[in-house]
Amino acid sequence: MRVLILADGLFATHERALLSRLEVGLADDGVRVVQATPEDVPASAAGLAEAVTYPAGLWTLGTAWRARHIKSKVAVGGKIDVVHVFGGSAWKMGAMVAATLESELVLEVWRSGLVARAATNEWEDAIFMAPDPAIERAMLQESQGLTVRLAPWGVLTPDEASRILEAGRAPSLMMVGSGRDGEATRAAMEGVAEAAARMPDLLVFVDAREAALAGLWEVARRLGLLGRLSLIEDLEGRRDLLLRGDILVQPEALGEQRTTLLEAMGTGMAVVAARDPLVSTLIDQRTAIVVDGRDRAAWGDAIAGLLADRERARRLGASAREYVREERPASAYVRAVLGVYQWATSADAIKFTE
Secondary structure (H helix, E strand, C coil), X not given: CEEEEEECHHHHHHCHHHHHHHHHHHHHCCCEEEEEEEXXXXXXXXXXXXXXXXXXXXXXXXXXXXXXXXXXXXXXHCCCCEEEEECHHHHHHHHHHHHHHCCEEEEEXXXXXXXXXXXXXXXXXXXXXXXXXXXXXXXXXXXXXXXXXXXXXXXXXXXXXXXCCCCCCCCEEEECCCCCCXXXXXXXXXXXXXXXXXXXXXXXXXXXXXXXXXXXXXXXXXXXXXXXXXXXXXXXXXXXXXXCCCEEXXXXXXXXXXXXXXXXXXXXXXXXXXXXXXXXXXXXXXXXXXXXXXXXXXXXXXXXXXXXXXXXXXXXXHHHHHHHHHHCEHHHHHHHHHHHHHHHHCCCCCXXXX
16 A cells, blocks of 8 residues: 655644654555655654655645646655545645545544534545544534544653653743634733742743744733743744653643644643643543633643642643553554555445444
């Protein structure tokens, strides 16, 4: 089997590790993988897939031109059995590529905004992959005519958990998100500032783009937090830095699946997150402390509580780590994806919902 994994720029940047793990897992099962990403975004670092790029930002040439460009690069290596698209902005292009290559089309529904889009008549014969049971339920409620398959995202759990909130070093907090929900993001930052007032050596790291979109610099200046705040370009993609933190804060509830959250849990970090009904891995007091995203006081109390009771924070991290190990291993995700590919390409596959 030969598979084209096509990702848009946003997805390829933030979920590079997920794509790399999938590439390795599929290769171990004998699947030949071609990975297509925009030319201004590096492909995953696994090196087991054939990497191709497509032009980014050439809006005047249009989606059809890009689809032909990708086809010309991948068709010479043999038949493509499946085109698997990650990132909503690449759906249309992926559908065109699949049609011209006569391949099965799989579309990843990684955020809630894509659920309604999937229910339109634009994606004839597409198979929709749901990375979370909550997303799967939402899609089936949206339209009973969709072909939906569940493949929950998974991550690798390190052999040893991170030692969080150790004595003798400054505690660190990592905030990740898109910044699109400015109100929730600012509320979380105000809560961080409240906690920092009780913990003078707390260090705060925030994604630079998130901070710009949500106006966090002004909030931090007003609350006297600038001396502790570091803005990091593409913090979400910098897992080497991100996973060295003690506490992860996710302020938005946008129905988005993020392996950042899973990896933080898997390393044993303490997670504080906004309540999100479309993210089933957020289980209050088991995998995270879950709060109302717009409640400044709730953010402050949750974060300050973990900093004050470090054993409680470690217990929360250990509980989340065990959950991820048991419920969201990377190997199970690869098996689920491969099962969908095999089902889609089998001669007797009938694409109806269960």
